[in-house]
Amino acid sequence: xxxxxxxxxxxxxxxxxxxxxxxxxxxxxxxxxxxxxxxxxxxxxxxxxxxxxxxxxxxxxxxxxxxxxxxxxxxxxxxxxxxxxxxxxxxxxxxxxxxxxxxxxxxxxxxxxxxxxxxxxxxxxxxxxxxxxxxxxxxxxxxxxxxxxxxxxxxxxxxxxxxxxxxxxxxxxxxxxxxxxxxxxxxxxxxxxxxxxxxxxxxxxxxxxxxxxxxxxxxxxxxxxxxxxxxxxxxxxxxxxxxxxxxxxxxxxxxxxxxxxxxxxxxxxxxxxxxxxxxxxxxxxxxxxxxxxxxxxxxxxxxxxxxxxxxxxxxxxxxxxxxxxxxxxxxxxxxxxxxxxxxxxxxxxxxxxxxxxxxxxxxxxxxxxxxxxxxxxxxxxxxxxxxxxxxxxxxxxxxxxxxxxxxxxxxxxxxxxxxxxxxxxxxxxxxxxxxxxxxxxxxxxxxxxxxxxxxxxxxxxxxxxxxxxxxxxxxxxxxxxxxxxxxxxxxxxxxxxxxxxxxxxxxxxxxxxxxxxxxxxxxxxxxxx
Amino acid sequence: xxxxxxxxxxxxxxxxxxxxxxxxxxxxxxxxxxxxxxxxxxxxxxxxxxxxxxxxxxxxxxxxxxxxxxxxxxxxxxxxxxxxxxxxxxxxxxxxxxxxxxxxxxxxxxxxxxxxxxxxxxxxxxxxxxxxxxxxxxxxxxxxxxxxxxxxxxxxxxxxxxxxxxxxxxxxxxxxxxxxxxxxxxxxxxxxxxxxxxxxxxxxxxxxxxxxxxxxxxxxxxxxxxxxxxxxxxxxxxxxxxxxxxxxxxxxxxxxxxxxxxxxxxxxxxxxxxxxxxxxxxxxxxxxxxxxxxxxxxxxxxxxxxxxxxxxxxxxxxxxxxxxxxxxxxxxxxxxxxx
Numbered sequence: 001x002x003x004x005x006x007x008x009x010x011x012x013x014x015x016x017x018x019x020x021x022x023x024x025x026x027x028x029x030x031x032x033x034x035x036x037x038x039x040x041x042x043x044x045x046x047x048x049x050x051x052x053x054x055x056x057x058x059x060x061x062x063x064x065x066x067x068x069x070x071x072x073x074x075x076x077x078x079x080x081x082x083x084x085x086x087x088x089x090x091x092x093x094x095x096x097x098x099x100x101x102x103x104x105x106x107x108x109x110x111x112x113x114x115x116x117x118x119x120x121x122x123x124x125x126x127x128x129x130x131x132x133x134x135x136x137x138x139x140x141x142x143x144x145x146x147x148x149x150x151x152x153x154x155x156x157x158x159x160x161x162x163x164x165x166x167x168x169x170x171x172x173x174x175x176x177x178x179x180x181x182x183x184x185x186x187x188x189x190x191x192x193x194x195x196x197x198x199x200x201x202x203x204x205x206x207x208x209x210x211x212x213x214x215x216x217x218x219x220x221x222x223x224x225x226x227x228x229x230x231x232x233x234x235x236x237x238x239x240x241x242x243x244x245x246x247x248x249x250x251x252x253x254x255x256x257x258x259x260x261x262x263x264x265x266x267x268x269x270x271x272x273x274x275x276x277x278x279x280x281x282x283x284x285x286x287x288x289x290x291x292x293x294x295x296x297x298x299x300x301x302x303x304x305x306x307x308x309x310x311x312x313x314x315x316x317x318x319x320x321x322x323x324x325x326x327x328x329x330x331x332x333x334x335x336x337x338x339x340x341x342x343x344x345x346x347x348x349x350x351x352x353x354x355x356x357x358x359x360x361x362x363x364x365x366x367x368x369x370x371x372x373x374x375x376x377x378x379x380x381x382x383x384x385x386x387x388x389x390x391x392x393x394x395x396x397x398x399x400x401x402x403x404x405x406x407x408x409x410x411x412x413x414x415x416x417x418x419x420x421x422x423x424x425x426x427x428x429x430x431x432x433x434x435x436x437x438x439x440x441x442x443x444x445x446x447x448x449x450x451x452x453x454x455x456x457x458x459x460x461x462x463x464x465x466x467x468x469x470x471x472x473x474x475x476x477x478x479x480x481x482x483x484x485x486x487x488x489x490x491x492x493x494x495x496x497x498x499x500x501x502x503x504x505x506x507x508x509x510x511x512x513x514x515x516x517x518x519x520x521x522x523x524x525x526x527x528x529x
Numbered sequence: 530x531x532x533x534x535x536x537x538x539x540x541x542x543x544x545x546x547x548x549x550x551x552x553x554x555x556x557x558x559x560x561x562x563x564x565x566x567x568x569x570x571x572x573x574x575x576x577x578x579x580x581x582x583x584x585x586x587x588x589x590x591x592x593x594x595x596x597x598x599x600x601x602x603x604x605x606x607x608x609x610x611x612x613x614x615x616x617x618x619x620x621x622x623x624x625x626x627x628x629x630x631x632x633x634x635x636x637x638x639x640x641x642x643x644x645x646x647x648x649x650x651x652x653x654x655x656x657x658x659x660x661x662x663x664x665x666x667x668x669x670x671x672x673x674x675x676x677x678x679x680x681x682x683x684x685x686x687x688x689x690x691x692x693x694x695x696x697x698x699x700x701x702x703x704x705x706x707x708x709x710x711x712x713x714x715x716x717x718x719x720x721x722x723x724x725x726x727x728x729x730x731x732x733x734x735x736x737x738x739x740x741x742x743x744x745x746x747x748x749x750x751x752x753x754x755x756x757x758x759x760x761x762x763x764x765x766x767x768x769x770x771x772x773x774x775x776x777x778x779x780x781x782x783x784x785x786x787x788x789x790x791x792x793x794x795x796x797x798x799x800x801x802x803x804x805x806x807x808x809x810x811x812x813x814x815x816x817x818x819x820x821x822x823x824x825x826x827x828x829x830x831x832x833x834x835x836x837x838x839x840x841x842x843x844x845x846x847x848x849x850x851x852x853x854x855x856x857x858x859x860x861x862x863x864x865x866x867x868x
Contacts, residue, residue, distance in 0.1 A: 115738075
């Protein structure tokens with residue numbers, strides 16, 4: 001072999017290979033990971049070069065977060081090989097990952113609420129002298145990093161006292177503390193203003209030039225176009241494709257992601273607005289997450305509320321259902337004033353809320369579908385007479401609803417824990433159908449469920465709206481809330497900033513409201529300081 | 530309107546100022562101060578030297594135990610076995626000391642060494658079982674420690690058949706247990722020393738930081754690279770060891786090994802921690818406040834004794850105080866807002 005080294009064609013063939021080896025930072029081959037009841041990743045290949053931004057693209061539940069968690073060492077893959085800088089890595093722990101230069105910025109923050117920003121930054125790698133913490137040194141370094149990042153963040157504040165945007169900044173700062181070789185950013189701009197996001201992109205560019213590999217998870221097309229070198233699309237735990245960012249259009253990307261032509265995903269819903277069933281005036285919540293919000297929802301219409309995570313849109317509909325403390329404002333259901341909303345009384349008035357966090361707030365996982373579905377209707381004669389359960393009629397009623405929702409498998413005595421995300425959502429929806437509900441409050445109804453189940457949820461909304469129900473849809477997924485809503489409200493930092501109808505419901509228009517006033521924010525901060 | 534931001538609002542009323550003070554130093558020192566003044570004014574003999582001695586000595590044992598209990602509460606756990614560890618320590622250490630007397634009678638130092646080692650050893654064993662079960666088997670701390678409590682109590686009673694163990698070296702009982710250094714009971718120095726050590730640990734070492742982090746957000750601590758299981762076990766082991774230390778001091782003071790040393794200690798250690806603002810959800814707690822709360826509990830009991838209040842009414846009163854403390858803490862938490 002080596003004798004022939006001087007030969008021109010051999011040398012030229014060897015060169016790119018050597019170059020590849022040198023530029024390849026991370027190489028994952030045939031990675032699989034299953035969790036009880038789900039295959040999160042199935043034979044996925046992924047590689048990352050030095051100085052590259054590689055975007056991971058896919059729907060919620062496609063396996064993006066499982067993949068980045070495996071890279072960050074949170075849990076080991078079941079099968080497959082993991083090579084970092086050419087070396088085989090096994091038994092990776094979060095600590096070992098940080099030591100070799102893998103810094104993750106998670107969307108689910110890895111912050112301890114009771115500790116200060118500075119304490120969180122250094123968590124797991126405190127600076128010590130003689131066995132004791134070197135607090136002055138850590139303080140100085142924390143200050144320096146926050147300054148370099150250009151964040152308006154006080155290192156002495158406790159994380160639990162920070163807004164979501166500031167927590168996001170702390171999370172990002174945490175990744176920059178050590179010598180980074182591979183940076184993972186999981187939707188880092190979800191709660192940043194445009195200026196802050198721009199600042200972050202500058203940093204990303206700087207790191208790129210320094211040869212750091214960056215894995216970037218995002219749904220935002222604009223961002224992806226701006227910073228991506230390559231894009232890997234995941235769907236239902238499989239890798240669909242890896243493409244060069246310059247070679248694809250937005251539409252192609254979305255089609256790769258959903259596995260179907262767009263347009264088919266969202267049904268055409270007829271809009272026949274009727275009476276105003278829900279009207280809210282000057283709503284302000286005790287915790288300040290919603291301020292002076294007025295809106296209404298009409299029968300036969302889908303009313304959307306869009307906004308960034310943490311803008312107060314979820315809190316608003318939770319308050320209507322009596323789950324958040326209201327400081328001021330009035331709520332009218334079907335023309336009747338509701339002074340103190342409580343879930344029980346709102347259900348009786350025909351208002352039902354579907355929580356986004358189905359496990360924490362929606363379902364009793366260990367109990368069967370039947371009990372979960374009828375939970376909110378046990379005061380009706382069909383389910384209980386004088387506090388004695390009518391089990392047979394309960395079974396019949398629930399089975400009927402479950403069949404209509406296409407629950408798979410349609411076994412109503414099976415524990416909810418044994419169903420997948422999409423089917424769990426159907427069980428939750430079944431709860432709203434057990435009684436006469438005219439106002440449906442959906443809070444992120446398609447988070448964490450697969451495309452097929454999404455379509456079914458949308459079909460159900462269509463059915464309900466066309467049958468004359470008022471639907472309020474709160475969603476952080478822009479395409480969803482834009483395509484389904486007949487009327488769309490946009491929230492920004494606790495305030496309702498726009499009401500859009502018809503052709504005004506388009507991405508640039510909505511985004512301009514998402515980020516409005518951001519120019520005024522630094523000025524306000526200065527005045528405070 | 531633009532300047533009307535949350536940060537610009539400065540608390541002006543007296544109530545607000547008190548609230549901020551409360552936020553900084555906590556509820557405990559203020560309550561203790563008010564209490565001592567009231568008691569000194571209205572309860573006869575409260576300020577008598579002998580009485581202060583007694584209160585300090587008896588609160589030392591609780592301070593030591595409560596410091597350990599606090600660590601377990603901070604990691605989001607619960608230790609019901611501390612009282613049983615005190616009993617087990619008392620029995621094993623006294624049995625070892627009495628057993629060695631015939632062969633090593635001339636060397637009380639060695640006898641005491643082995644006795645103390647046996648006592649601490651039993652504490653270590655219980656702590657390890659607690660910690661391992663919680664960290665690796667993911668059993669609820671409540672159930673694990675309920676089980677070990679039962680086991681430790683059972684062993685202690687089996688070993689002694691319920692009869693107190695007499696015959697420990699004189700230097701252990703009179704020199705350590707009932708001795709005075711600079712006119713103060715030795716247990717007081719022990720308690721102060723332990724509180725200082727735990728305070729340093731909480732504020733200036735990695736271990737302290739990690740214990741807060743684990744209780745504050747276990748998942749976040751794990752992904753930040755904290756060896757969570759190790760420190761979880763560490764918290765349970767320290768808690769049991771401190772219970773053992775308390776048991777040794779108590780045994781020395783009583784002068785005999787007892788399997789039924791005090792059934793109230795477990796509850797009192799949790800009560801002291803909770804009154805001091807330690808969160809049952811984990812992540813929050815300061816040892817200096819816990820120590821004060823333990824002293825406060827003992828002063829309260831002492832005052833009720835001096836006032837000749839029926840012991841049964843005393844327990845009701847203690848219960849009310851604990852519930853009030855937790856409720857106040859919750860209300861204070863709800864007052865804090867997001868920025």
